Amino acid sequence: ITEKQYETDLYASLSIEDIPPKYVIANKIPTIVHIRISGKGKDLLAQFLTGGKAKISVANFSYGRKTIKLKPQNFDFISSGIKLREVLSPKEIVIDLDRKSTKKVPVKSRLVVMPIEGMYCSKNPEFRPKTITIEGPESKVRKIDEVYTVPETLKGFNTSTSFLVPLVHPDEKVIPIPDTV
Numbered sequence: 483i484t485e486k487q488y489e490t491d492l493y494a495s496l497s498i499e500d501i502p503p504k505y506v507i508a509n510k511i512p513t514i515v516h517i518r519i520s521g522k523g524k525d526l527l528a529q530f531l532t533g534g535k536a537k538i539s540v541a542n543f544s545y546g547r548k549t550i551k552l553k554p555q556n557f558d559f560i561s562s563g564i565k566l567r568e569v570l571s572p573k574e575i576v577i578d579l580d581r582k583s584t585k586k587v588p589v590k591s592r593l594v595v596m597p598i599e600g601m602y603c604s605k606n607p608e609f610r611p612k613t614i615t616i617e618g619p620e621s622k623v624r625k626i627d628e629v630y631t632v633p634e635t636l637k638g639f640n641t642s643t644s645f646l647v648p649l650v651h652p653d654e655k656v657i658p659i660p661d662t663v
Contacts, residue, residue, distance in 0.1 A: 484524035489567060491518050494534025494557060498577065500541035507540075508580035508619035508655055515552065516571045521564035529560050543579050550575045580619035587626060588613050589663050592633040593647065598640045609663040614649070618656035626652045631663065 494515045498507060515536045519526070535558045538550055550556075551574050554566045589609045597603055609631075616623055631647045646662040 484522065484527065486523055487520060488523050488526055489518060489520040490526055491516065491570065492529065492534045493517075494536040496536045496538070496575070498538050498540060500539045502541065502543070502579075504582055505543075505545065505579045506582045506619050506655070508578040508621060509576065510654070511575060511577065512572055515569065517557070517569050518567040519559070519564050520567050521559075521561065525559075525561040525563050529564055532560055534559075538575060538577070540577060540579065543577070545579055545581060547576060547578045550577060578619075580621050582617065583620035583623040584615050584617045585623050585626070586613045586615055588628050589649065590628045590630045592630050592650075594633075594635045595639065596635060596637045598638050601640050603639075609647075611660075611663065614663065615659045616652065616656050617659060618653065622653045622656050626656060629658050 494517055496511065496513055496515050498511060501507065515534075517534065517536075519529070521529075536552065536556050537558065538556060540548075552569045552572075557566055589612060591607055591609070593607050595603045595607065614629060616626055616629060629652055630650045632650055634647070648662050649658045651658060651661075
């Protein structure tokens with residue numbers, strides 16, 4: 483039975499490779515591609531155990547939006563006997579390459595401090611560092627003027643203290659450096 487030819491669907495993980503050093507991907511890219519493959523039963527079983535892999539190289543791309551139609555050479559199979567019959571979803575991948583950019587922005591608080599009864603907080607929380615660097619696609623970085631701490635209520639304080647507070651990522655493609663203050 484495992485020597486017979488079969489056709490089946492497979493979900494392959496998608497990765498984008500060879501991004502030029504001065505660029506970043508500015509849009510959300512699917513992580514999974516639904517495909518139909520054919521081959522001998524034993525090869526298809528082995529492929530299911532290892533999973534499917536799809537790759538797109540953007541080494542020769544430059545700034546802007548590109549639409550890539552997925553082809554057999556984008557897929558790695560464990561056997562040359564496995565053939566791609568059809569890309570079911572998505573059939574095309576849109577990639578926006580934008581210039582990599584950095585910018586210094588101030589940290590803003592979303593902390594609420596509630597000291598224990600009978601105490602008061604004489605000043606607002608202070609952050610170190612007061613400004614951080616954000617890094618990401620130029621089109622997104624340019625629109626961001628500040629980064630916020632996670633919203634949190636701090637209860638029961640009766641003394642000065644310091645601790646790490648995570649920062650909210652202002653956009654899924656923009657990274658705060660450091661990501662805590």
